[in-house]
Amino acid sequence: METKRHQQKIEEYITNSEQETFLLAKKLAEDFKGNEVVLLKGALGSGKTVFAKGIASGLGVKDIHHVCSPSYTLINVYQARFPLFHIDLYRLEKSSEISDIGWEDYLGEGVIIVEWAEKIKFNLDAIHVTIEMNDKNQRTIRISNSV
Ligand SMILES: Nc1ncnc2c1ncn2[C@@H]1O[C@H](COP(=O)(O)OP(=O)(O)O)[C@@H](O)[C@H]1O
Ligand SMILES: [Mg+2]
Numbered sequence: 750m751e752t753k754r755h756q757q758k759i760e761e762y763i764t765n766s767e768q769e770t771f772l773l774a775k776k777l778a779e780d781f782k783g784n785e786v787v788l789l790k791g792a793l794g795s796g797k798t799v800f801a802k803g804i805a806s807g808l809g810v811k812d813i814h815h816v817c818s819p820s821y822t823l824i825n826v827y828q829a830r831f832p833l834f835h836i837d838l839y840r841l842e843k844s845s846e847i848s849d850i851g852w853e854d855y856l857g858e859g860v861i862i863v864e865w866a867e868k869i870k871f872n873l874d875a876i877h878v879t880i881e882m883n884d885k886n887q888r889t890i891r892i893s894n895s896v
Contacts, residue, residue: 757893757894757895758893758894759891759892759893760891760892760893761889761890761891761892762889762890762891762892763883763887763888763889763890764796764887764888764890765886765887766886767796767799767886770796770799770800770803770880770888770890771799771800771802771803771806772803773800773803773890774799774800774801774802774803774804774806774807775803775804775806775807776807777803777804777807777876777892778803778804778805778806778807778808778860779807781807781808781830781831781860783830783831783859783860784831784856784857784859784860785860785861785875785876786856786860786861786863786871786873786874786875786876787801787804787860787861787862787863787875787876787878788863788866788869788871788875788876788877788878789801789862789863789864789865789866789878789880790865790866790867790877790878790879790880791878791879791880791881791882792882793839794882795880795881795882795888796880796882796888796890797818797864797865797880798816798817798818798864800878800880800890801816801818801835801862801864802816804833804860804862805827805829805833805835808827808829808830808831808833808860809829809830810827810828810829810833815827816835818837818839818864823836823837823838823840823841823850824836824850824852831859831860832855832858832859832860833859833860833862834852834855834858834859834860834861834862835862835864836850836852836861836862836863836864837863837864837865838863838864838865838866838868838869839864839865841868844868844869847868847869856873874894874895875894875895876892876893876894877891877892877893877894877895878890878891878892879891
């Protein structure tokens with residue numbers, strides 16, 4: 750049996766504006782192969798949706814103004830270089846409600862971005878992004894390829 754070990758890679762960035770966070774995410778997504786899962790964690794207003802917009806832009810979504818938190822629809826799908834599935838778990842409490850979305854069906858079908866990823870357990874490969882609010886305009890953003 751072959752054991753595959755990934756070396757854990759953690760990167761930490763400080764951004765000082767919405768635009769900087771957007772560009773950081775955009776740059777990250779430019780190298781995506783099309784099956785990435787991005788798990789976004791951070792408080793309300795920390796910048797998860799800004800980060801998701803940057804990802805969308807990096808994947809080639811033209812009108813990123815249409816990219817917004819799918820708080821009511823739960824999942825938004827955008828067409829770009831790959832399909833992009835944008836999920837927001839903010840309003841969901843029970844794990845049964847979360848599994849009802851059936852979002853795991855999208856695994857391998859495109860890029861998946863999950864806001865409020867604290868609410869799920871996900872054991873497969875993913876890009877974990879944690880955003881911390883330092884002050885009004887400054888964020889610490891940690892990006893790692895495992896928990
Ligand atoms: N460095 C920064 N990075 C991201 N957003 C920032 C930053 N500084 C200020 N902001 C502001 O914080 C808010 C983030 O909102 P949003 O992305 O909707 O948060 P969330 O989706 O995490 O609730 C926006 O109003 C944005 O302009
Ligand atoms: Mg949001």
